[in-house]
Amino acid sequence: MRRTARAMPALLRIGFAETVAYRAEFVIWMLTTTMPLVMLGLWTSVAAEAPFRGFGQRDFVAYYLATLIVRNVTSSWVVWQINEEIRQGNLSMRLLRPIHPFASYAATHLSAVPLRTLIAIPMAVVLLVTSARDVLATSPVDLALFGVSLIGAWVLTFFVLVTIGTLAFWVDRSMGLFDVYMGVFAVLSGYLIPLALLPGWMQDVAAHAPFRYMLSVPVEILIGRLHGADAAWQVVTQLAWATAAVLGARALWKVGVRRYEAYGA
Structure with a gap:
């Protein structure tokens, strides 16, 4: 643990340098997270004359811009990275390093967050404040819960992808x-459509699956649809899911690495 902590600043610098070096790929990847803007245009048109099931135009603006923010902060391409390293045999070099591969993967993806926020979030924040300010969370407790839920969403998403x-x-x-x-995530996380607009049985499925904790929970806290004790309970549940994801990923990785080494890759 101490070795990993000492190495983390260097790993973050290396990861940031790699992100800058591959900026074209980075921009292309970022463009794949702009679906909320497409859905925003669709649903604001639907709600132009009257609110749709409790969502007016302002509510949709708040929801999808908050979704854009959360998705840009918490998304990760680690699944592609691990898949390619295993297939090409490059994972062997990572396994020889004195720190756990999860730490180096995490550093790489955390280091990209500042660039993502620099590009995408200022626009979303300005639009949120100017177009949907009245629905945003203002309570210090709710804002603190939003911060914790954002971290929990990142951890949960990252380790599910791992x-x-x-x-x-x-x-x-x-x-x-x-x-x-991704198909299941897009629906049950609230990425394409607010969970409150899903059929009742799908809302029940979403309530008992981890996907809403990757996106919908922090979004709902930020736009004031989830607050106080309810928000706190959802964050606790989210952290439980995140812990389970970490432990599950570590256990599966350990078994997989033994198989990988047995084949002499």
Whole structure:
């Protein structure tokens, strides 16, 4: 643990340098997270004449701009990174390093957050403040819970993606499974449509799955639809899911690495 803590500043600097070096790929990847802007245009048109199931135009503006912020901060491409390193045999070099691969992966992806926030978030924040200021959370407690939930969403998302990438130890391409995951995530996380607008049975499924804790919970706290004790309970549940994701990823990784080393990769 101490070794990892000492190495983390250097790992973050290296990760940031890599992000800058591959800025074209970085921009292309960022463009894939702009779906909330498309959905914003669609739903504000739907609510132009009257609110739709409790959502007016201002509510949709707040929801989708908050979604854009949360998604840009918490998303990760680690699943592609792990998949390619396992397939190409490059993981061996990472395993020889004195720190756990999860630490180096995390540093790489955390180091990209400042650039993502620099590009995407100022615009979203300005639009939020000017167009939907009245619905934003203002309570210090709720804002603190939003900050914690943002961290929890990052950890949960990152380690779920690590788990999917780790499946490449057993299957030729875990990216097919990732595509399935993204389809489910887009619906049950609230990425495409607010969960409150889903059919009742789908809301029940979403309430018992981890996906809403990757996106919808911090979004709902930020725009004031989840606050106080309810928000605190959702954050506690989110952190429980995040802990389970970390432990599950570590256990699967350990088994996968043993298999990888047994084949002499």
